[in-house]
Amino acid sequence: MEELLNILNEVCPGVDFTKETALIDDGILESLDIVTIVAEIMDVFDVELNVDDLLPENFNSAQAMLELIESRRQ
Amino acid sequence: MQIESYEALSACISRHLRRGVATNAFGAKEAYIKEIKEKALSVEEWDDGLLLFYQRSGYQRMQFYLQSLSLPEFGCFSQPTVTEIASREKDSALHQATAFWQSQGFSLLYERQRLTLAKQTPVASVESPLCVRLVGPEEAPAVAALMRRCFDRITGCLPAQWELCDDIEKENLLCAVAPSGEIAGLLHIGREGAGTQLRHIAVAENFRRQGGAQNLLAAYLQHTQHARSVVWVRPDNEAGRQLYLNNGYQPDGWRSAVLYRP
Incomplete structure (x- = not known):
């Protein structure tokens, strides 16, 4: 989780990513941020994500992103 | 190359979801599928970039994924092309991309500013014959x-x-x-x-x-x-701006550049 939080804080400083659960729905993260986050996640976690993964529900919380990463690791 | 299936498009885009990519393409799967069904979507792809073209009547809309600010030789600008690049102040890669497209024959037509209305903001109606x-x-x-x-x-x-x-x-x-x-x-x-x-x-x-x-x-x-509602407005659209601001919309830091290549 710590590596993911580092990525998120780099992309969007000043947000408590451990608590937010509506990052997309509330407009805290935008489409452009998601593309950046996906690219960083693939690099740091060495997983393959694709355009089908760019769904709001996968990025509404740090936990959801972590679950996405875990699902791609399996 | 015309795109015939969503799977082909997904594979194309996924190849360009890499660190450092500059893009203005944030389409949803459903929207892509509709464009493909209408035979309106084609792409140009090379190692460091992908251009998506949406055919419209007499012109095309363009979106891009660029790893580096360079283009191979191709003839995809044989018709009028419009693209819009939205960014915040911190999105320097997109500012550079805007300048890059201007160096490739695109002209800046105008800029737009995004305004946001927070969710659950009440907006009143007025007496009207309409x-x-x-x-x-x-x-x-x-x-x-x-x-x-x-x-x-x-x-x-x-x-x-x-x-x-x-x-x-x-x-x-x-x-x-x-x-x-x-x-x-x-x-x-x-x-x-x-x-x-x-x-x-x-x-x-x-x-x-x-x-x-x-x-x-x-x-x-x-x-x-x-x-939550967002709207993009041109700075010279004073009537529109006043309508939005009077109803609680606020600038949220996003601006866009509308570029056109005849």
Whole structure:
């Protein structure tokens, strides 16, 4: 989780990513941020994500992103 | 190369989702599938980039994924091309991309500013002779004609006919109707996750100053359960800006550059 939080804080400083659960729905993260986050996640976690993964529900919380990463690791 | 399936497009885009990519393409799967079905989507791809072209009547819209600011030799600009690049102050890669496209023959037509209305912000309607309601399927031609009168054919982000019909079916179009039955105004809604975008709002010139725009806005927010709303507005659209600001919209730091290559 710590590596993911580092990525998120780099992309969007000043947000408590451990608590937010509506990052997309509330407009805290935008489409452009998601593309950046996906690219960083693939690099740091060495997983393959694709355009089908760019769904709001996968990025509404740090936990959801972590679950996405875990699902791609399996 | 024309794209024949979503799977082919997905594979293309996925190859370019890499660290450092500059892009203005954030389409949803459903929207891509519709463009493919209409045979409106083609791509140019090379190692460091991908261009997506959406065919429209007499011009094409372009989106891009660029790893480096360079283009191979190809002939994909044989017709007028428009692209819009949205960014915040911190998105330096996109500012560089804007400058890059200008060096490739694109001209900056204008910039737009994004305004956001927080969810659950109340907006009041006013007394008006115009009645606001959802657009019916049979009214598509009248709505399209009003859009063409009020917005630029190339830079007005006008929906294709199939897109307009689709949006009517999904209850994404409201109209203001005069007592005579004439469509006096329209409001076009875009859905973005839990939020919405006000894509177009227009009142025909002979029906202005009758509360139509205010009531379209109020009806739109009610129709979308007062979800968070965003709208892009040109700095010179003073009437539009005042409508939005008076109803609680605020600049949110996003700006866009609309670029055009004849």
